[in-house]
Amino acid sequence: MHLPISDKIELNILHQNSHQAEKNKIKFNNYNLLCLNIMSSPGAGKTRLLEITLEDLSKKFHSAVLEGDMTTNLDAARLEKLNIPVVPITTGRACHLDANMVSGGLKLLEKKINPNLLDILLVENVGNLVCPAEFEIGEHFKVALLSITEGEDKPLKYPIMFREADLILITKVDLLPHLNFDINELKSNIASTNPKADVIEISSITKSGFHLWQDWISKKILKFKNN
């Protein structure tokens, strides 16, 4: 045996995922297709958000969904009723989507529709505030939902998710009169973690704030298409 040798590598552990995410992004760009990665804890309202959003959005823009779920196609079945292309991605025991899964989902989507005809791809990630934040999928923007029933402290407890997000949607705000919840404290905690994020309050019951969210998406699509 020889003396030990130390070889400097300086390689990201998630290098393979990042590499695939870059390839996905190139594909999205070639298709002129804006991709949003929608993330939250389970039950924050991602699927309901998409149901309501797509009812209006699909009148203006050609939309499709990649629907990540651990063990069922229940969410995908809900969205398929909107008559838009939906591809379920069942992650099995994995608690997040990774770039390879999204690449596979995109291949299935290509069999359903020519992605050149699409304007926006919404990827609903698995409900989890930890791992999805670390795994790039090739998205152009990250959107994190936080429902007020989860508590004001979540941006501090799960800082990476909220730090990484470009937009934070505070959901279920119709419940504010019924809860002992300080929305200013939540906003302050969001600002502490990520002062650059856009923040919109919405309710899937009253539909308040949905016009702001729709505007946000529309502006992103138009800006992306013009670049």
Added chain:
Amino acid sequence: MEEWAEKKNKKKIVVEKINLKIGEFTCVEPISLINTFNAAVLGSWLDSSEITIETIPFEGKCSKCNRLYFPKKENGYKSPCCNFNLEEIISGRELKIASIDFKEK
């Protein structure tokens, strides 16, 4: 690792240590990573190797006075000097293989 090993001629080397740098502001728990690694390499060509983890501190920069500081959850990650929100992260997001120690057979 496989790519690296193939370049080194895998059959002629023994990996002793894989040295990682993990930032404090990542979603990785070092103990879990070590346990998972030890389980994953059992019976493989990396069976006799171990991983070491250098923890990289979570450091931010105050956007008002440019001082470096260690953001704390208890303080909402704000700068202690000016009580400003955390805008710039200097370190703590690392998640990488820094180096590999090996011997030639």
